[in-house]
Amino acid sequence: MSLRWRDAGRQAMAFAILGGLLFLMFHLTSENLRSRGIHSGFGFLWEPARTPVADSPLKVEAGVDSYAKAFVAGALNSLKITFAGIFSATIVGVVVGLGRLSTNALARLLCRGYVEAMRNVPLLLHIFLWYGILLQLPAAADAHAWGGQVLATNRGIYLFNPVVDGFEVHAGLFVTPEFLALFIGITLYTAAFIAEIVRAAVGSLQRGQWEASTALGLSRATTLRRVVLPQALRVALPPLTSEYLGIFKNSTLAVAVGYQDFMAISNTMLTETGQAVEVMAVVMAFYAVVSLLVSAAMHGYEHRNARWGLR
């Protein structure tokens, strides 16, 4: 315990040093910029934003809300895709990972093919592909509302009482194809990596654990759910953390298909204000802080889980 605290202290110190260095760098750069006649400073954050953010939990209106609020809206969007991605990629990944250990040879083969196809091609291409596919959905006017509740169009998937009204569709809930393409792309791509992690973790389990479960007459499903996966999770946690952080950072590809994540909004702001250094400083800070929080949370979970792992 005390050891962990000392470790944390050391990390904190290191971050303080690095933070100082970074601050110095930014300071020097902005001095440099000023000397070249470029306006700088963080004052722009409170000026009204010149672009709206429509598809976000936090609506930002052009000319009314501040740049700071636009940043927050982007941050929410980034977190939204990240958490959705983590959730679904984990499920798909576990299923595929276990599929590679299936007794059915075809399932094993397909899962292997899936993993290879996904992880050997850049994510951006996957996202383009899914966006292209989603755009094949019918236009809003031609779409058929299934059970009157689900309307799948290339404008988005609308749930709960979708009503087509001129150019617009009103519904209880909807997701845009941009979000979906990013979401499906990230999910399926990351799931391939998670599948490999799961496979390795399950493989690292001692054979005796399988045998003991078998000898006790447990079914394969019970064995997986109660004996194998909980133990595999422990081995898999550190690499899983990396994958989760990967999802967060990969969400910056959103800009390619027009989903307004933090990076996309920052880019727009940067073009608008021309304050590249400041905007990028905010970007780095956001990604660094969230990543560190996520990995701290995962470490905490690891420690909580470690009570039985006195190896």
Place this chain on the structure above:
Amino acid sequence: MSDILRIRNLDKWYGSYHALRSIELAVADQERIVVCGPSGSGKSSLIRCINGIESFQSGALEVCGIALKPEGGDLTTVRRNVGMVFQQFNLFPHMTVLENCTLAPTTARGMSLKEAQAVAMELLARVRVAEHAHKYPAQLSGGQQQRVAIARALCMKPRLMLFDEPTSALDPEMVKEVLDTMVALAHEGMAMVCVTHEMGFARQVADRVVFMDEGQVLEVAPPAEFFGTPRHPRAQAFLGDLLHA
């Protein structure tokens, strides 16, 4: 007399390695068998065939009246009637002792959790680890872990217990704990097949000793006879080594 286990002309190969060769063995209800033999002689393979953890290629095997064929059989029923204790304990490290003991009864037997816990506590008390019921395996000594493993197998109320060198991963002092427990169990009249080199145990509880070598059963005899006047030359050599080491 009803036999709880009947093995007839059983052969097993690992790839092209002939691991068990024409095994013939019958174990009566309540009978206690000790299997011994040099390393690699196929003791573990035999015992693992009995509850279907390993498959075999030819011959017949009947456990508790259920026939296991080379192509398999009603493994589930067999396994519910046969308990097994491993050399490496193989406890589930992420579950407490009590959870280890209740998992199979609740999921495979459909017992209620409460009932399963009551049964488990009783059995844990019998192997004298009841006070550790809420600890994790890693917090117990080896001897205690092995006793938990025994209790875990007993929780399924098996009619036949299989032990695969249950004491060889233990420190000398812990060996005693576990053997005492097994002796106590043996006197309750449960059938058991036990692979072990502990001659003291064999002498004390075994009805018969089975000696194996190169996948073959070479000699079957009551312990007094086997340890006193082994008849097969290989058995004589083996016992010589064992006493020396």
Place this chain on the structure above:
Amino acid sequence: MSDILRIRNLDKWYGSYHALRSIELAVADQERIVVCGPSGSGKSSLIRCINGIESFQSGALEVCGIALKPEGGDLTTVRRNVGMVFQQFNLFPHMTVLENCTLAPTTARGMSLKEAQAVAMELLARVRVAEHAHKYPAQLSGGQQQRVAIARALCMKPRLMLFDEPTSALDPEMVKEVLDTMVALAHEGMAMVCVTHEMGFARQVADRVVFMDEGQVLEVAPPAEFFGTPRHPRAQAFLGDLLHA
């Protein structure tokens, strides 16, 4: 008579756990000591202090005339004069047997590779694994691996050999191989300190037996005396268990 190892009033703590308590022990040149005692009594800790793998907090320790202080000392020289064989062998799995044996002589002793290989082959032949020199450890049986570990330690031509339960990870039959090798070594007049529960070995080669419990040396006596008429009550109880198991 010169002492190769002198331990005076040595104390060691793990955190706040007092693992070795005022140990006093002197080992003469060419003397053979067997250390025994129940699990957790501090045998490994003691032996690991001797070649500085563990540090200690107070007392004095002199190996081959070199003083190890609590703050350390000339560990390199000590380790070159002291060989150690572990329970888990600890061979380097990514190197062949021969490479395992020549690594230390060539890098730490500055021997030429050729010379080191000649020495190693000779020693491997002595422990009867010369024909496996180009295999990897994983391709050997446990007994063979342990013998390689012994040869590896011998390659540094140590004046004192330390053994930490070298046979307890082995199958009964393999135990014999390794013990035979050790007995042969013992008769060559090298000083050794050996943690083991093998009474046959202790009887045959030990000059003195050291009995430890709870971090303390309780009894030191020649084997005949110790096994015949142990004087300390804890030793009596311990030997009772050992004979029983």
Place this chain on the structure above:
Amino acid sequence: QQPAAASSPTLAQVKQRGVLTCGVIGSSANFSLPDSQGVMRGIDADSCRSIAAAIFGDGSKVKYVSLTPAQRLVALQSGEVDVAYANLTWTMTRETKSGAQFAAVNFYDAWGFLVPKASKVTATNKLNGATVCMLAGAAEPRAAEYFDKIKIRYKPVTFAEGEQMRKAYLAKRCDVMFHDISAIASFKQTLGAQGDEHVLLAETYGREPLAGAVRKGDDRWFDIVRYTWNAQVLAEELGITQANVKTFPTTDPAVKRLLGVEGDLGASMGLEKDWAVNVISQVGNYGEMWERAFGKSGMPRGPNKLAANGGLMYAFPMQ
């Protein structure tokens, strides 16, 4: 007395380096985009080529630096590029706050609205609630301003890549494409027959004078960029073309001065006497540049016509 021509530090540096570094977007058809052979094509690329021709007498001595919209001004500031022809709109704050100075407008653009004919939209005020596809960056605030002005609600969908945006528009992901009219025109052109199924609404928005920019503080360098452009416009006015520049009758004094037969216009900027001849013979006059970039797209030259023909392109006297 004029300061010595060599007092342009940028020019000295460029000459020493032997190559002009020119910032372009590099991904926008008609302005700057590598063709199948990897050669940068488009009006911005040609503007860069013209400067190189003016300096070195060799239009190929250009190193194109592809810049994202966000990097354009910084790259200019930091000295990474000597001049930027990177779809930069000449705005006041860019000059007053960002340290850039605009030398020459090589293209007057504006924002336009493309809709499918089938949607029967004829004017932007019919677009209430419409979804609008646009590129991330410059288009976003312009669209916000415009729709705010005409009090119309809209939903923006922004893309980093024009290719993805066009794909989305064609798939009817959005009802309108809000884009540069120049780009819309060439997009329609590439659709061939299907191009007729889309209409460019009559309304346009914004003034988008796309201009070449240099760092502030090196006036001689600024002159070179500006008058290179000026020479090309003037050449078009005078009827001098790539083909006839070597044989053009030098009777007109304006022609004489431009082609260096008379006077020392080049020397005043630290260039050779025949700088303008090099520009025109290697790249052509402004009209030729325009034709090469946009001719195929079938878009009208509109404001980019010479002033004499009712456009905005007007050359200052060179004397």
Place this chain on the structure above:
Amino acid sequence: MNYLAGERIPPRPPPAAASGWLARARALFFATKASAVVTVLLGAATVWLAWHLWLWGVRHAMFSTGGQGSQACLAPGVGACWAVVGDKLRLILFGIYPYEQQWRAGIAMAILVVMYAVSAMPRFWGWRLSAAWTVALAAFGVLMWGGVFGLPWVPDDQWGGLPVTLILATLGISAGFPLAIVLALVRHQAKGGVGKALAVAYIELARSVPLLAVLFLASVMFPLFLPPEWNLSKLFRVFVAFALFTAAYLAEVIRGGLQALPLGQYEAAAALGLSRWVTTTRVILPQALATVLPAIVNVFIGFFKATSIVVVIGLFDLMTAAKRATADPQVEGFSTEVYLFVALIYFAFCYAMSAYSAHLQRRLDASRPGTPPP
């Protein structure tokens, strides 16, 4: 009751186990009812997908338009338009490298590919391979830059396409690797001072910010610091950023390998009196690296793919070149074909890497007591 064996039973060959492909297929695909259902469902889906892909990609595809341009592909019923890829092939592969000089880039690329293949063969491992690599990289540089032997000079800002992707990945990874080892060792120390703290901070920070943002910052801020004549090439800047990032990611992977090593290995080395250097280089690292080999290759693959983000600073790698190809109005509507083609290139390289690591893994496992999978 009692029994005494007579003759020793000699080992017999196993019975011809349910042999024949039919029986094997049954065991593989129809062992149980559930398995059979899975086989049928997955099989049907696979066949359906494969059939449609074949129709689109081969049967109805257009491989050449006979000089009519991509418009010819707009005809109804036409599947993939591979003709577009053919038109843009050299742009995709070589970017804006001068057209007449692209044979140089081609040879340079081939040299790298050959070197990868050679390096993959254990029998070539040794100092000679290092020498070969030095020569190969020098040749790459000479061919790509030129300026000697009568080859015109091509600044690295004009390099493009696959060669850029390959050289970035190669150099970034090979420079990042040693750095990663140092970082991992420093961080793995039991008690560390400022060094460890800095290593921790560096690794965590580098892993927590997107490479995209860092590259951008580097490209924007770097020049502001340096005097203009110091103009470091973009390629060099990206290479440095890549090496630094790869190092941070690899360091964590390698540290995992270090942690997985049993303590006994350190103790045995200490007991033999091995120096720290020998212990680390001869005993610890070879084992640690071998245990995490698959993860190391994963990082390599990851960075190979990540080279595509150099687009943010305007370098023309493979992906950027492909995007530029699709920006051409002539390619309007056929970007899928171009992207598929690029995906195939990435796949070829990455799959080669992952297959090779699996192969190495099997080789290593043979010399290690492996636990068989369940």
